[in-house]
Ligand code: ADP
């Protein structure tokens with residue numbers, strides 16, 4: 001670049017550049033106008049977009065209104081009624097404080113504000129365009145404020161060109177609208193787009209608002225709520241049950257003092273709380289609302305206040321992950337109980353028992369006669385499971401336990417097997433899919449966990465070679481392996497196994513060797529892996545055909561699981577609420 005002398009930018013140029021930092025697209029205008037209406041204590045706010053805000057954004061509120069004297073000043077740079085000096089920042093209770101939003105909008109668009117305070121004899125209207133005041137005149141005294149923004153970026157052609165199609169800008173505006181709506185569940189909000197009502201959110205409890213705002217994406221029944229207090233803060237978490245997880249963090253949202261923030265450490269705290277509840281790669285759906293003492297948090301570090309700096313971040317992080325984990329451990333079984341209870345008085349099972357068979361499951365309190373079970377016929381099933389199987393068969397054949405026609409699946413209607421992978425059932429208000437392998441695996445795992453452990457000596461020892469690093473990895477775990485029932489002799493590279501945990505007796509040799517070569521961890525971790533191996537081995541596989549009676553039974557047992565994940569963390573059950581289906585088919589309900 002050739003040498004050029006330094007110049008001082010004109011105030012107008014500087015203002016436009018600064019405006020661009022706050023206002024980059026229609027959604028930013030909407031955000032600022034909503035913030036102002038909320039700061040003004042509005043109980044009802046209506047937003048209207050034309051062409052996604054590219055043509056017009058209008059926000060009408062019933063808040064405090066702007067006094068006649070103030071209206072002429074409110075769109076000047078650094079004009080705010082919310083703070084007077086820096087000390088006030090420590091007591092901040094409003095969303096705004098910089099006094100920049102209206103000035104920025106005025107600098108890059110046409111801004112019209114009509115406002116009156118309650119009881120005022122007259123209202124006023126201000127019109128500013130490109131930073132120049134065009135009018136300030138009387139207006140009917142309607143209490144509250146109407147802000148109308150049009151011609152956005154008319155004087156910034158580069159920015160204007162970056163505006164997206166109206167649908168895209170509408171979607172961005174809607175996301176902003178929802179963000180604000182979640183932070184203020186007591187405020188009634190309406191969003192119109194080109195005269196069509198997109199969303200109406202009446203005042204509602206937080207959980208209901210989240211469900212309603214997202215139009216059934218994750219219905220109320222999926223959401224659990226819990227709160228906790230700490231020094232200088234209060235946390236409320238609304239977490240979706242693990243079955244509703246996603247592959248992205250779209251619905252993993254953190255709010256602090258009613259602002260959405262992007263604080264990685266807190267997002268991580270939520271994910272941490274979900275570990276063990278979600279298979280790897282999935283992200284939870286969770287909304288966290290933190291109220292943090294304003295002296296412990298600084299929002300003055302990002303023009304759009306998307307970031308905050310905390311003085312007590314480690315405290316918040318810890319409290320949040322504990323809260324989420326506690327909520328999930330408590331609510332996952334509870335939620336299932338609720339779902340079963342709701343289904344209890346509904347449909348009957350059409351599947352007829354084929355009579356006089358047996359069940360794999362020992363103490364299943366079903367009220368029907370069990371039919372022949374192919375699950376039980378699987379080769380490789382362990383003796384103790386088969387014993388249980390015969391006990392259950394005898395139980396089931398006692399006449400008082402077999403009232404005719406009772407739905408085995410607790411009022412759910414079994415629909416069939418899909419691709420020999422999933423079992424489908426209809427409840428009163430939901431479609432349910434169960435992963436047959438994951439479900440059976442989990443059920444067996446839970447049963448095996450309760451059984452006493454036995455050791456299986458091997459007539460022919462299992463011998464294999466160890467690489468140097470494998471040997472080093474194996475040796476520290478020998479004590480834990482011995483407690484599990486492994487008898488190992490490692491001499492040089494050679495390793496010989498003369499006894500195994502009985503649970504692994506049906507498992508292929510190669511799997512046992514692979515297990516030993518990677519046998520790192522505590523006794524509990526290793527034990528868990530042994531149980532998981534045994535359960536996986538014995539469980540029905542994807543591809544196995546199940547007769548209706550066995551399938552119903554598996555389904556019922558799966559739905560009663562207190563923790564419906566397979567031992568590897570995959571979900572066992574997925575529910576599709578009718579509401580969601582109705583939405584897909586655009587039924588008016
Ligand atoms: P800030 O919100 O940071 O104070 P703004 O530029 O957004 O700055 O608004 C400037 C001032 O205009 C506010 O401090 C407030 O006094 C007034 N104001 C703006 N919008 C409204 C509204 N909808 N209702 C009442 N007062 C408003």
Ligand code: MG
Pocket residue numbers: 032035036095096097101102
């Ligand atoms: Mg503001």
